[in-house]
Amino acid sequence: MATFTIAVAGKGGVGKTSFCSLLIRWLIENKRTPILAVDADPNSNLSEALGVGEIEETISEIISLTKEIDGIPVSMSQDEFISYKLSSALTETKNFDLLAMGGPQGPGCYCFPNNVLKKHLTKLEKNYQTVVMDNEAGMEHISRGTTTEHLDALFILSDTSRRSVRSAARIKVLTKDLGVPVKNIYFVLTRAQEGDIETLGDELKLVGLPLAGVVPNDETITKYELAGRALYELPSDAPSVVATTKILNETLGGN
Ligand SMILES: Nc1ncnc2c1ncn2[C@@H]1O[C@H](COP(=O)(O)OP(=O)(O)OP(=O)(O)O)[C@@H](O)[C@H]1O
Numbered sequence: 001m002a003t004f005t006i007a008v009a010g011k012g013g014v015g016k017t018s019f020c021s022l023l024i025r026w027l028i029e030n031k032r033t034p035i036l037a038v039d040a041d042p043n044s045n046l047s048e049a050l051g052v053g054e055i056e057e058t059i060s061e062i063i064s065l066t067k068e069i070d071g072i073p074v075s076m077s078q079d080e081f082i083s084y085k086l087s088s089a090l091t092e093t094k095n096f097d098l099l100a101m102g103g104p105q106g107p108g109c110y111c112f113p114n115n116v117l118k119k120h121l122t123k124l125e126k127n128y129q130t131v132v133m134d135n136e137a138g139m140e141h142i143s144r145g146t147t148t149e150h151l152d153a154l155f156i157l158s159d160t161s162r163r164s165v166r167s168a169a170r171i172k173v174l175t176k177d178l179g180v181p182v183k184n185i186y187f188v189l190t191r192a193q194e195g196d197i198e199t200l201g202d203e204l205k206l207v208g209l210p211l212a213g214v215v216p217n218d219e220t221i222t223k224y225e226l227a228g229r230a231l232y233e234l235p236s237d238a239p240s241v242v243a244t245t246k247i248l249n250e251t252l253g254g255n
């Protein structure tokens with residue numbers, strides 16, 4: 001079966017990582033496993049939201065090694081090295097594996113290692129039923145092409161600030177301009193309080209996408225964050241979990 005790829009994008013702090021952790025939970029509950037979770041945010045924290053320990057090595061660190069004089073064992077080609085390192089960079093759990101892209105790399109040309117990486121990532125993704133990408137604010141990883149070439153579903157998230165709604169509109173345009181083939185784009189409003197949708201009014205229409213759903217501002221999330229608990233383990237009756245489940249049933253349920 002072909003791998004189903006999902007990306008989550010939106011301005012900084014709108015709730016992408018939180019949404020991703022609930023999305024992964026939904027995918028597990030709906031038996032869309034095995035899952036590859038890709039943390040494409042340099043300030044990675046998907047591992048925390050998922051309750052997985054520290055990430056040992058990021059993709060950026062591996063790519064940097066290929067640039068160092070003694071970075072690659074003499075017995076290995078760059079290709080073999082990236083392939084070998086990629087599998088050791090996977091944090092494996094029962095239902096999902098996690099891969100962190102890591103921060104920006106130092107100066108120099110990375111076209112070659114990036115292309116090699118892309119080839120291996122494409123191969124790796126085939127081992128999974130679902131790939132979930134938690135993106136940094138903006139679409140850099142997609143534009144650089146270091147991750148998936150096509151998306152089955154793109155969730156563009158926005159909180160109820162006008163700036164973040166405009167940013168969602170820009171991401172939608174950018175996706176089209178970059179020519180990223182996306183089957184379905186869903187617009188989700190996060191951290192909403194009563195009356196927010198009415199207040200935003202026509203601003204929401206500027207995004208040019210129907211609202212796929214609303215995740216309410218949920219105190220349970222705040223409490224879990226404060227206590228350092230994984231959002232992945234939120235109670236199933238928490239308002240954010242109920243809302244996310246509804247959104248995912250309606251958008252991905254039939255896929
Ligand atoms: N539905 C919600 N209700 C209340 N708080 C929320 C909700 N969703 C996210 N948050 C809180 O908002 C903050 C940002 O959330 P999160 O890290 O998921 O956003 P992000 O878009 O991934 O941010 P970044 O762009 O920095 O990666 C966190 O402190 C999180 O606990």
Ligand SMILES: [Mg+2]
Nearest residue numbers: 016017041045
């Ligand atoms: Mg995040």
